[in-house]
Structures are given as C-alpha cells and as structure tokens.
Amino acid sequence: MKNAFSFCCIYLICFYAYAQRTTISGTVKDAESGETLIGVNVFDKKSQKGSITNNYGFFSYSSLESEVDLVFSYVGYEPVNLPLILEKDTLITVELMQSGLMKEVVIEGERGDPIQESTLMGAINVPLREIKNIPALMGEVDIFKVIQLLPGVQSGAEGTSGLYVRGGSPDQNLILLDGVPVYNASHLFGFFSIFNDGAISNVEMIKGGFPARYGGRLSSVVDVTMKEGNTKEFKGDGSIGLIASKLTLEGPIVKDKTSFLVSGRRTYLDMVARPIIRKSSEGREDVGYYFYDVNAKVNHVFNNKNRLYLSYYGGDDVAYSDYNNTWEGPGGSTESKEEAGLGWGNKIAALRWNHVINERLFANFMGTFTKYRFELTTGYEDVFTSNQGGTPIEDVYSAEYFSGIRDFALKADFDYIPNSDHYIRWGGMWIDHRFTPGVFVSQESEKPEVTEGAIPSDSQELALYAEDDFSVGGRWKFNAGVHFSGFLAETKSYTSLQPRFSARYLLDASSSLKFSYVQMAQFVHLLTNAGLGLPTDLWVPSTDKIAPQASEQLALGYFKNLGYGLEFSAEAYYKTMSGVIEYQDGASFLNTTDDWQEKVTSGDGRSYGLELFLQKKTGKTTGWIGYTLSKTERQFDDLNFGEWFPFRYDRRHDISVTAVHQLTDRIDLSGTWVFGTGSYITVPLQRYQHSFSVIDNTRTYYGGLYLEHFESRNNFQMRSYHRMDVGINFNKIKKWGKRTWNVSIYNLYSRQNPFYMDISYNYELQRNQLRQFSLFPITPSVSYRFTF
Numbered sequence: 001m002k003n004a005f006s007f008c009c010i011y012l013i014c015f016y017a018y019a020q021r022t023t024i025s026g027t028v029k030d031a032e033s034g035e036t037l038i039g040v041n042v043f044d045k046k047s048q049k050g051s052i053t054n055n056y057g058f059f060s061y062s063s064l065e066s067e068v069d070l071v072f073s074y075v076g077y078e079p080v081n082l083p084l085i086l087e088k089d090t091l092i093t094v095e096l097m098q099s100g101l102m103k104e105v106v107i108e109g110e111r112g113d114p115i116q117e118s119t120l121m122g123a124i125n126v127p128l129r130e131i132k133n134i135p136a137l138m139g140e141v142d143i144f145k146v147i148q149l150l151p152g153v154q155s156g157a158e159g160t161s162g163l164y165v166r167g168g169s170p171d172q173n174l175i176l177l178d179g180v181p182v183y184n185a186s187h188l189f190g191f192f193s194i195f196n197d198g199a200i201s202n203v204e205m206i207k208g209g210f211p212a213r214y215g216g217r218l219s220s221v222v223d224v225t226m227k228e229g230n231t232k233e234f235k236g237d238g239s240i241g242l243i244a245s246k247l248t249l250e251g252p253i254v255k256d257k258t259s260f261l262v263s264g265r266r267t268y269l270d271m272v273a274r275p276i277i278r279k280s281s282e283g284r285e286d287v288g289y290y291f292y293d294v295n296a297k298v299n300h301v302f303n304n305k306n307r308l309y310l311s312y313y314g315g316d317d318v319a320y321s322d323y324n325n326t327w328e329g330p331g332g333s334t335e336s337k338e339e340a341g342l343g344w345g346n347k348i349a350a351l352r353w354n355h356v357i358n359e360r361l362f363a364n365f366m367g368t369f370t371k372y373r374f375e376l377t378t379g380y381e382d383v384f385t386s387n388q389g390g391t392p393i394e395d396v397y398s399a400e401y402f403s404g405i406r407d408f409a410l411k412a413d414f415d416y417i418p419n420s421d422h423y424i425r426w427g428g429m430w431i432d433h434r435f436t437p438g439v440f441v442s443q444e445s446e447k448p449e450v451t452e453g454a455i456p457s458d459s460q461e462l463a464l465y466a467e468d469d470f471s472v473g474g475r476w477k478f479n480a481g482v483h484f485s486g487f488l489a490e491t492k493s494y495t496s497l498q499p500r501f502s503a504r505y506l507l508d509a510s511s512s513l514k515f516s517y518v519q520m521a522q523f524v525h526l527l528t529n530a531g532l533g534l535p536t537d538l539w540v541p542s543t544d545k546i547a548p549q550a551s552e553q554l555a556l557g558y559f560k561n562l563g564y565g566l567e568f569s570a571e572a573y574y575k576t577m578s579g580v581i582e583y584q585d586g587a588s589f590l591n592t593t594d595d596w597q598e599k600v601t602s603g604d605g606r607s608y609g610l611e612l613f614l615q616k617k618t619g620k621t622t623g624w625i626g627y628t629l630s631k632t633e634r635q636f637d638d639l640n641f642g643e644w645f646p647f648r649y650d651r652r653h654d655i656s657v658t659a660v661h662q663l664t665d666r667i668d669l670s671g672t673w674v675f676g677t678g679s680y681i682t683v684p685l686q687r688y689q690h691s692f693s694v695i696d697n698t699r700t701y702y703g704g705l706y707l708e709h710f711e712s713r714n715n716f717q718m719r720s721y722h723r724m725d726v727g728i729n730f731n732k733i734k735k736w737g738k739r740t741w742n743v744s745i746y747n748l749y750s751r752q753n754p755f756y757m758d759i760s761y762n763y764e765l766q767r768n769q770l771r772q773f774s775l776f777p778i779t780p781s782v783s784y785r786f787t788f
Contacts, residue, residue: 022066024060025417026091028096030098031095032097033230034228037057040059041074045071055223065086066086074096082094119477121571123206123207124204132785134727135672135744139744144185147203155676168607178224179368183346184374188317204221205221210500211467212465212500215463215485216522216523218549228299230261231252235251258298260296262294269289270290273288274287274288286320286322287321291315294314295311297312309354310351310352312349313348316345321339332384333384341375349369350367350368352364367409368409373436377399377401380396380397381397399443402441405434409432411429423469424468425467428463437539437596439452467482476505481499490544496548496550501518502514510563511558518552518553521551523549528583538596549579553573555573556572557569557571565617573609575606575608580603582603601639613625621661630651634647643712651678656673671724673722680718683710683715719772721753723751728744736788739784742783745779745780745781746778747778755773757773
C-alpha cells in the first residue's frame with residue numbers, strides 16, 4: 001500500500017511538471033513554394049535544447065520557461081530567429097527563405113542534427129537541389145547513382161542503378177516512394193532508376209541502426225518523398241537530354257490551400273532508331289525500346305491541424321519487335337507477321353491524412369496500393385493463300401509469360417513529443433500481398449489455351465512498432481524500440497520480435513561515440529538469374545517450405561565535427577543473415593512446369609567491414625571522400641559442397657571521391673572518381689566438347705555439347721573497377737526563369753571496365769579463352785535544363 005501511494009505521488013508530481021510546460025508546435029515550410037520541410041533544426045538558444053521537423057514538416061517543442069528564443073535552420077535556407085513569450089500552448093507556421101548562394105555539399109549528414117548529436121548511424125540525407133551538379137551517365141540525373149557513391153553501398157554491374165548495401169542483395173532494400181514500397185526501381189535494364197528528380201523533394205538512406213518504425217527488409221531503407229506542389233504560384237522545370245526529356249508542372253488550385261504536381265519523363269530511343277531500322281528492312285521490321293514515368297500529387301490543407309495528400313506513380317519499360325513479310329511460292333503466297341514484346345513496370349498510389357491531435361501528438365494515416373509486373377510475349381500469324389483460290393489457311397500462335405506482385409496496405413503512425421528529452425513514435429501496418437511467381441500461357445490455332453506455372457497466392461503481413469529517442473543527462477542519448485511483425489503463409493504463420501537499440505555518448509562538444517544493435521526480418525524473397533541481364537526476377541513469399549529471411553547487425557562508430565565545414569565518421573559493422581535463397585545449380589525461371597520452391601535452396605550470409613567518410617559541407621569547394629573495407633560471404637548446404645564462398649559483389653576495397661566547385665556565380669564544376677576491387681563470377685576450370693551423331697531414317701545429324709567442370713562458386717575475380725566523371729554547368733538567369741547547360745563526360749579516360757565475361761574458343765591459340773565485355777567507353781553528354 002505504501003509503495004502504491006509513493007508511486008501515485010511520483011506520477012502526480014511528474015504529471016504536474018508536464019502540465020506546467022508550455023508547448024509551441026507547428027509546421028515549417030518553404031516560403032516560396034509552400035512545401036513542408038523535412039528535418040529542420042529547431043533550437044532554443046535559452047535552454048540549449050530543441051527539436052526537428054518530422055517527415056511531414058511537423059515539430060513540437062515544450063519549455064518550462066515563459067520565454068523562448070527559437071532558431072529554425074535548414075540546409076540551403078536562411079535561418080529564422082523567433083523569440084516568443086509563451087502564455088499558452090501555441091500552434092504556428094514558419095516559412096524559410098532559400099539562401100541566395102548554395103554553399104552546402106551534395107550530401108548532408110543526419111538532417112538537422114549535427115553529425116555528433118544524433119543517435120542515428122549509417123543515415124544519410126540527400127538534398128535533391130544539389131544532385132543535379134553531379135556528372136551523370138548520358139546526362140540523366142539519377143539519385144541512385146549518387147547513393148552508390150556512399151561508403152557501404154555497391155553498384156553491382158557497370159552503369160547499373162542496383163544497390164548492394166553492406167553485403168545485402170537488391171531485394172533486401174526497403175525502397176519507399178511517399179511511404180509506399182517499390183518492388184522494382186529500375187529503368188533501361190537497370191541503368192537508370194525510376195525516380196524523376198523533378199518530382200522528388202527529399203531522399204534519406206539508412207544502412208544500419210534502423211529505428212523500430214522501419215521493417216520488412218534486412219539491409220537498408222531508401223525513403224523517397226515526392227514534392228507536394230507549389231501552393232503559392234505556378235512553377236515548372238524540365239530538361240532535354242540525349243536520351244530522355246522531362247517536364248514538371250506545379251501550382252495552386254486554391255492558393256495556400258490546394259496544390260497539384262504533375263511530372264512526366266520519356267525516352268526517345270525508339271523514335272530515333274525507328275526510321276533507320278524501317279529503311280534498312282524496307283519497311284518490314286519495326287524494333288524499339290522506350291521507358292516513361294508519370295508522377296502526380298494533390299495536396300489539400302483543411303486547416304492548421306488537418307492535411308490530405310493523394311499521390312500516384314506509374315511507369316513502364318517497353319521493348320518491342322514487329323516483323324511483316326510476304327513470301328511468294330509455287331503454290332501461292334504467305335503473309336507472315338511476327339511479334340515479340342518485353343515489358344515491366346510499377347503502379348503506385350497513396351492516400352495520406354496528416355492530423356495534429358494536440359500540440360504534442362501528431363498522427364499520419366495512409367491507405368496504399370502498389371503493383372509490379374513483368375511480361376514477355378511472342379507470337380506469329382501466317383496466312384497462306386493458294387493460287388488455286390479457296391479459303392486462306394491460317395496458322396496462329398501466341399505465348400505470354402508474366403509475373404508480379406500486388407499489395408494493398410493500411411498504415412497508422414503517431415509521433416508524441418512530451419518534452420525536448422523524449423521523441424516517442426508508435427504505429428502499425430497491415431498488408432495484403434498477392435504473388436504471381438511466374439505463369440506461362442500459350443495458344444495455337446484451333447487449340448485450347450494452355451496455362452503452366454505457379455498459381456497466384458495471397459499472404460497477409462502485419463507489423464507493430466514502438467520507439468523512443470531520449471536523452472539522459474548531458475552526454476547520453478538513446479533510441480530504443482521494438483518491431484513486431486507477422487506473416488501468414490499457406491497454412492503456416494511466422495512471427496518475429498525485433499529489438500532495436502542505438503546509443504550516443506558525447507566525448508566533447510564536437511565528437512561522439514555511437515553503438516547500435518538491430519534485428520530485422522523479411523518475409524518476401526527475390527529469385528534472381530544473375531547472368532540473364534533482364535528483369536526476370538521473381539518475387540516470391542515465405543511459404544510452408546521456405547522460411548523468412550532474418551539478420552542481426554552490430555555497429556560501432558566515431559563521429560567528429562572538425563570545424564570549417566568538415567565532418568568525419570568511422571563506422572565498423574558486423575552482420576549475419578539467415579534464410580537467404582538462391583537458385584540451385586542449373587535451375588531457371590524458364591522451366592514453369594516445376595514448382596519454384598523445388599528449384600531454390602536456403603542458406604546463410606555474413607558481412608563485416610569498416611566505413612570511413614570525410615565530407616566538406618561549406619565553401620565554394622565542397623565534396624567528400626568515402627572508403628569501405630569489407631568482406632561478404634554466402635553458405636548453402638546444397639551449393640559449393642556446403643562451403644562458404646564469396647558473394648558475387650563482395651568488394652574488399654571501395655573508394656569514392658566527389659567534388660563540386662563554384663567557379664563563378666554562373667559556372668560550377670564537378671567531378672567524381674570511383675574505385676572498387678573486382679566482382680566475383682563462377683567459371684569452369686575445364687571445358688570439353690563432346691561430339692555426337694544421330695541417324696534418322698536416311699539422314700545423319702551431327703552435333704556437339706560442352707561438358708564443364710566447376711570446382712567452386714564465384715571462383716574468379718574480375719578486374720578492378722575504376723572511372724572518372726567530370727561535368728560543368730553554365731547557369732543564366734532569364735526574364736522567364738533560369739536555364740542551365742550541362743556538359744558532362746562519363747568515364748573520362750575510357751577505362752574498359754568489365755560488364756560480364758564469357759568463354760569462347762580462340763582458333764589462333766587453339767584453346768578456350770575467357771573474354772571480357774565492356775559497356776561504356778568515354779561517353780560525353782549534353783543536356784539543357786530550365787526553370788520558370
């Protein structure tokens with residue numbers, strides 16, 4: 001009874017103390033466009049404490065004092081000083097003006113917090129305004145190409161936009177567009193990402209120390225936020241490049257209340273090549289490839305406490321081949337039509353409601369839809385017309401292979417900020433998955449349709465989380481939380497309770513040590529045919545036979561603000577993975593008659609390394625140097641005799657150097673240099689050609705096949721990869737806006753980097769030879785950008 005009474009007294013004292021706090025909360029926006037700003041630093045000069053805006057621009061700061069002197073600061077914006085006398089809880093809107101001269105580097109550390117202050121590890125914020133200065137392949141700006149320049153992130157094959165983070169695979173990256181998962185983020189067979197920089201406002205990547213609010217993947221989170229649309233005035237920007245053009249339009253529907261954004265991009269490779277191909281084939285052949293994407297968003301402000309968003313993304317890659325011909329024979333003529341197509345794409349939609357429940361509690365509710373599909377089609381139609389007349393004879397065949405995944409989801413998130421020492425988050429999510437792992441449909445003339453392959457399956461996924469980012473004393477700060485997830489497979493259910501913990505200890509005012517431990521679980525898998533070069537990857541669920549993936553990651557880091565705009569970080573990590581799957585030897589997605597579960601095997605992985613990052617954030621010359629020392633391995637009982645073997649993209653050393661220099665107000669220069677030790681491939685140690693003959697009636701057919709002996713998996717390391725890119729921007733202010741000419745050179749010294757390797761017979765040397773194929777020599781490009 002005495003203990004209960006003491007507890008009640010303590011509770012009442014604490015409640016009374018909180019009740020005496022006065023809270024100022026609200027939203028921080030761009031003064032010119034009305035866009036909410038993510039990660040704005042809100043600092044009280046009197047108490048030396050503060051807060052930051054969340055992903056929706058909302059902040060809350062509570063004080064025991066009646067007076068505060070707040071400073072709102074954000075990269076690329078003029079700071080705003082706001083002294084206030086607080087008589088009651090106050091809800092405000094703060095607008096920041098962009099700086100006249102951009103002095104910040106392309107990539108900034110943990111948002112509004114100085115690098116040594118935050119508990120986050122391995123978190124990088126990517127401001128889109130500066131990405132356009134980085135030299136780009138074929139002049140096409142790509143946020144994924146910039147992310148690949150960060151330590152701990154591998155790029156995979158030459159020129160591609162895939163992300164291999166701390167030893168993980170591409171399917172282990174949670175890629176979010178306005179909070180909606182993206183299952184395939186690549187265009188042009190992986191050379192560009194789907195993200196149009198004209199429609200994007202913010203990108204954050206987390207590769208370790210994951211907060212509890214994120215889940216469902218093992219290796220990283222790439223959180224991409226679309227622009228909301230200008231609520232003040234009509235604006236537009238676009239670009240014309242060598243392979244693609246894009247245009248973004250935004251503006252108010254009702255000023256300061258309702259805004260819209262629409263952005264489109266399309267390549268025109270097919271338009272350029274089509275006349276040449278048709279002329280060379282005398283009009284009989286039509287071959288082409290293009291991709292496009294569309295982003296759209298509507299944003300409506302009901303009042304200071306309620307805001308509604310509707311966003312959409314749609315994009316497709318389309319490759320096609322049509323051939324028409326007429327054959328004249330002794331008995332008649334044949335009209336022949338052949339068609340083949342290859343396509344893949346995403347459809348994404350989200351409806352989001354932001355609601356300020358009170359000055360300390362913020363809520364976000366979402367309903368989302370996402371769909372990814374891959375399709376391969378072929379067919380022909382032959383019509384024979386006899387010289388003797390009569391009914392033409394038709395021979396028709398069509399075949400289609402398709403796969404994909406579709407999600408419906410509901411999500412709720414709550415941010416509670418009782419005081420400057422605590423930032424509490426909790427929420428949950430429900431997802432309805434539909435998997436189509438691979439279906440083959442064919443039909444011949446006057447025959448019934450034949451369907452082979454996996455039957456579409458439905459699965460349910462549930463996630464709940466809670467976390468608190470809190471301070472203890474002046475030196476310690478912690479982020480502690482738990483993420484619970486569950487998955488209902490065919491007849492079996494899986495659950496996972498994942499603790500997340502990060503700690504920061506201030507050594508002094510400019511440096512700190514950080515530590516994190518996280519567990520992650522993943523219920524979806526990606527089956528990859530590494531050598532095909534096509535997006536034939538299959539998304540499949542955990543089943544009664546195939547268990548989920550899981551990982552544990554430990555990280556320790558040192559972070560130092562060196563002054564003069566310089567920041568340094570060093571992070572060491574160790575990660576283990578279980579339940580990773582891979583095709584068995586000789587298995588392929590092409591054989592649709594077999595269950596995919598019988599063609600794969602499960603195993604383990606491990607990765608450990610050291611990442612060093614030095615960045616200069618202010619001045620006319622900005623940039624960074626990143627270095628990664630790492631080792632990544634895989635082990636499967638059914639592969640490589642059960643022995644550990646190097647992961648295909650295991651790179652012992654990886655270096656990136658990036659610099660941007662503002663030569664004058666109208667000219668800026670940029671350059672990057674990257675180096676990475678070679679990737680691993682599997683090659684046979686011996687190869688024999690076996691000849692044979694087959695006698696069929698009066699004819700004899702001769703043939704041959706290769707017999708290959710493999711000693712181990714990934715037993716050969718390709719050449720090291722390195723290249724230099726340079727670029728220059730010529731800017732000019734016009735009456736109607738601003739124009740920029742960009743000239744860039746990809747692979748300046750034309751390094752022949754390996755794209756893939758093949759074995760062929762060298763007749764001069766009279767033996768088999770391993771040959772390297774390279775893709776991009778020195779590649780200049782030019783583009784024209786405009787803003788009005």
